[in-house]
Amino acid sequence: MTSKDHRIAVTLNGAETELDAAPYETLLEVLRREQLHGCRESCGQGVCGTCTVLVGERTIASCIMLAHLADGERIETVEGMGTPGDLSVVQQAFVEHAGFQCGFCTPGMIVTVTQLLRENPSPTDDEVDHYLAGNICRCGAYPEIRMAVRTAAARLRGEDV
Numbered sequence: 001m002t003s004k005d006h007r008i009a010v011t012l013n014g015a016e017t018e019l020d021a022a023p024y025e026t027l028l029e030v031l032r033r034e035q036l037h038g039c040r041e042s043c044g045q046g047v048c049g050t051c052t053v054l055v056g057e058r059t060i061a062s063c064i065m066l067a068h069l070a071d072g073e074r075i076e077t078v079e080g081m082g083t084p085g086d087l088s089v090v091q092q093a094f095v096e097h098a099g100f101q102c103g104f105c106t107p108g109m110i111v112t113v114t115q116l117l118r119e120n121p122s123p124t125d126d127e128v129d130h131y132l133a134g135n136i137c138r139c140g141a142y143p144e145i146r147m148a149v150r151t152a153a154a155r156l157r158g159e160d161v
């Protein structure tokens with residue numbers, strides 16, 4: 001295998017780029033090396049959702065995806081969804097409703113909720129719970145998270161809330 005085989009070409013948060021990615025490295029390891037620390041490792045087994053990113057239009061546990069499988073894909077992390085001075089609608093709703101305590105799960109939650117609302121602008125509470133089943137909040141901030149999702153969904157539909 002040549003050194004060229006250790007690079008992948010991706011669109012990362014809107015920018016075309018090449019990343020070093022050894023054959024055994026996970027997407028999580030590669031993204032964190034790029035200083036994208038919003039994706040975090042907790043379980044490391046694809047169970048908890050703290051490492052969630054979008055690959056194409058799929059929510060992916062980046063801790064169990066080999067980085068080279070993302071070659072040619074469009075990757076979106078929480079850093080691409082908003083900045084401290086320009087929060088996304090979902091991020092702003094999480095802040096307003098305090099949809100977190102320690103915040104460790106929050107970036108993964110934001111990524112998943114962002115994709116949920118792209119797919120389903122008016123989710124029911126059951127649909128929210130089902131979609132977020134792969135994102136665990138050990139602090140139990142679920143009631144506030146649900147309120148944040150409702151507010152973000154309403155605003156994205158153009159409602160004044």
Ligand code: FES
Binds near residue numbers: 041062
């Ligand atoms: S760290 Fe990836 S799912 Fe838990």
Ligand code: FES
Binds near residue numbers: 099101104105136140
């Ligand atoms: S806010 Fe602490 S794990 Fe969710």
